[in-house]
Amino acid sequence: MIPFVDLKAQYVGIKDEVNAAIQGVLESCQFTLGSEVAAFEEEFSAYCQGQYGIGVNTGTSALHLALLAAGIGPGDEVITVPFTFVATVAAIHYTGAKPVFVDIDPRTFTMDVKAIESAITSRTKAIVPVHLYGHPADMDPILDIARQHGLTVIEDACQAHGSEYKGRRVGSLGDMGCFSFYPGKNLGAYGEGGMVVTNNAEYTRTIRMLRDWGAEQKYQHVLKGYNFRLEGIQGAVLRVKLRHLNAWTEARREIASYYNELLSGSGVPTPEAMSYARHVYHIYAIRTRKRSEWQQALQAKGIQTGIHYPIPVHLLPAYADLGYVKGDFPHAEQAAEEVLSLPMFAELSRAECQEVCEAVTTLAEQAAVEYAA
Incomplete structure (x- = not known):
């Protein structure tokens, strides 16, 4: 049998490194967030050529919190594509905003940039291009349109770790980039995981609060937040795998x-x-x-x-x-x-x-x- 994906073959090649990393978390007892997650945030954001990384529990949560940080909410519209995993659209729905679709380019399966302008209304607040299958969307026209209309661009890079557009890594091209570390991804955790990458310090602060019950300090809840924290073991595993x-x-x-x-x-x-x-x-x-x-x-x-x-x-x-x-x-x-x-x-x-x-x-x-x- 030739499997569609073989996670066991990958594990065999990095077994000793992974086991040591997990053992380190067990000994430190930093099971939620902690030093391994913080180190992975720095390393992965740098890999993406971005300034900040915020680790969360899933790629869906990354999209959800990025939209919230951008101020997206009820009554707003967000443009994306219908040919994607449902999480792209679900994250927009979670904010109370309305997903508005444009078709794809049949050559790349990514957003047809020629269709964007006609989809923009007075309610449009953001564009979410999807770098599907590992191929980047055509970002320059998307960014140009967004700038002309004052729109936020949030990249769904959940399938595109290390993908590049004109020599630049995806995830740091728009205002925010969102990644999934689901086990089958090119960079996969041993469980669930996600990250938002951005160069914006205010977005970073907001998302860090939103992922941890809306608090910067324990019991000091500034925002209505969520329990979307990345686990320490996943951070440790992902640090090992990022090196490969x-x-x-x-x-x-x-x-x-x-x-x-x-x-x-x-x-x-x-x-x-x-x-x-x-x-x-x-x-x-x-x-x-x-x-x-x-x-x-x-x-x-x-x-x-x-x-x-x-x-x-x-x-x-x-x-x-x-x-x-x-x-x-x-x-x-x-x-x-x-x-x-x-x-x-x-x-x-x-x-x-x-x-x-x-x-x-x-x-x-x-x-x-x-x-x-």
Whole structure:
């Protein structure tokens, strides 16, 4: 079986470092926040080329608190995309604001910058571009539009640790950048975790209070806050893993390049990286009109795959109250019907890549014969 992701293989390579780091937290008894979290905040924000990092319990919480720090609330509108994990939209909903969608660029699966202006109203307060699958959104036009209209830009970088836009790390391009450390991410905790990265000291102060019951000092509650603190063990584990992130990223990029090479003559649409982008391939998604059949056939051959994501958010029952209907965002809807994620993790071997691509190419050849008939 070729797994979609293999966390055990990663752990084996860093086992001694991780075990020592966890043991250190057990001995210090700093289980919530503490010195390991503080050190990780400094190290990861520096990695992102940002000044401040605020560790929280999930990427969803990072988005939620970033929006609150920006003053987003009931009656406001926030522009984002419908082709994303539901947490992007849920975080906007948590503030009481209304999510407003624009379609995606079908080449990158990220925000179509040409669609933003027409979505802006007098209620618009922020834009949340999503760096989906590890490919950065086209940030310069987004930032230009935001500046013209006085809007806050909050990057959803939950799938894009180390991704770059024109040589600059995502997460420090907008007013705030939000990351998830869910175990399967390129930089994953051994549990849940998230972070907001920013260069703004006031946002930092507000988010630090919001994550810890709205207090800077114990029992001195300045804001109506939350229990969104990052655990000490997760901070320690993430510090260890951050030291390996560059090597793991280059391995992912090499695997993606090899996939591209092996699939180049198959006719299968493969991920496209724009000239401005350093893609970090959290997901390697091909496209096929026969996704269900291909997924079943690959599973039968011992190859696990994933679908990210099968239903765009505007068509989910939970968000039917937003009033969107099928056909409103055709590129997002088509992507949701066609994307199929192939195995992608740093330890994936060339032989495994060849096996995956041989199986995909065979399916593509069979499909071509069927279409021709």
